[in-house]
Amino acid sequence: MLDLLGMIAALDRPRLLVTAARFGVDDYDRAAHLPRLLRVAAAPRPGEAILRLLDEEALCDSARRGVGAAYSASRHVALLIALLGEARVLRAATRPALTVV
Numbered sequence: 001m002l003d004l005l006g007m008i009a010a011l012d013r014p015r016l017l018v019t020a021a022r023f024g025v026d027d028y029d030r031a032a033h034l035p036r037l038l039r040v041a042a043a044p045r046p047g048e049a050i051l052r053l054l055d056e057e058a059l060c061d062s063a064r065r066g067v068g069a070a071y072s073a074s075r076h077v078a079l080l081i082a083l084l085g086e087a088r089v090l091r092a093a094t095r096p097a098l099t100v101v
Contacts, residue, residue, distance in 0.1 A: 004050045008087050013061065013080070017073075021080035028085030037075075037082055046090040053083045 034043035038052050057079040063071040 004047060004090065005087055007054060008050065008083050011057070017077060017080060020077045021084055024077065024081040025084040025088070028081055030082075030085060030089065033078070033082055037078060046086050046093060050083065050086045050090065053079055053086060057083060
């Protein structure tokens, strides 16, 4: 888990993209958004989703840095939103349960 979260934390992206993603993460719905972003029928488990999202985001970032017209800022922000959302899901799933005594 920490490796996946560390990979997300290590991304060095423009502040505007990250800020836009942070504004959108509260509305993230993995069941609705992940299949569209990853082009799959159903949302994969959070760890697998993060790895695939990191690959897709890297492709978007390469297009952003390039000169081609294939770059989509809206897709890039959507991928970053999904990465932040999946990080939340992964952290929540691995957080130790609190016991009340």
